[in-house]
Amino acid sequence: MKMPSFSGSRHSKPRTPQRRLKMLNKPLERWHPGIRKLLNWAVTVGSVLFCLLMLPTRFLGMELLGIGPNWLLIWVVAWSVKRSVWEGMLAGIVLGLLQDAMTSPDPTHAITLGFVGFLTALLQKQRFMEEDFISIALIVFVMAVVAETIFGLQLTLMSYAEGGQSLRQVSSIWAYYQRVALASAILNSLWAPVIYYPLNLWWQKMKLLEQG
16 A cells, blocks of 8 residues: 655745745845835944944054044944935934943033034035045044044033133143044044945945935
8 A cells, every 4th residue: 555645745835944035135126115225224223233332342453542433423424424414413413322321421422423413414515525435534534523622622611510620620631632632533534434335335225226
């Protein structure tokens, strides 16, 4: 007596892993617009989380005078280059609040990064600078100086509000922040392409797909 064959039932089972691989192998142009939008947001939020995790990290060659790159500042510049003033400022405020949650809210980073996003978007809106690696590095350099200056100004105002300081103490604070601003500007401008280049390529591709 022959046993019934079950080979046909094996072939009838759905191959869900293979179907998922086929979907992932499809070009982004064939993906559903809603899925592409979710993927775009996932990449954007993931890059922010990556920058947050990189803030306290110090690898070899990533430190100058005890200062590391401000990855969130670089991200805000990369985001604000092709967006409106309000989008740049809002992104800077949100990322500044996230940085406050990791460090200290006094003084806040929301003001510094919000101003960086506002000013970067304003510069690009007025077409004062072209968009290339040299221009982005220069923008990051200037914005790092601006951010450290605003941060030092907040510290000075807080010190006066808490009981006042002598002129000598204020001058020592600003002498220290001049060195910090220069070191931060150099490091951020050197490391700016690490964040700007992949994100800019991704956002450009997503924009072309939306327009197409």
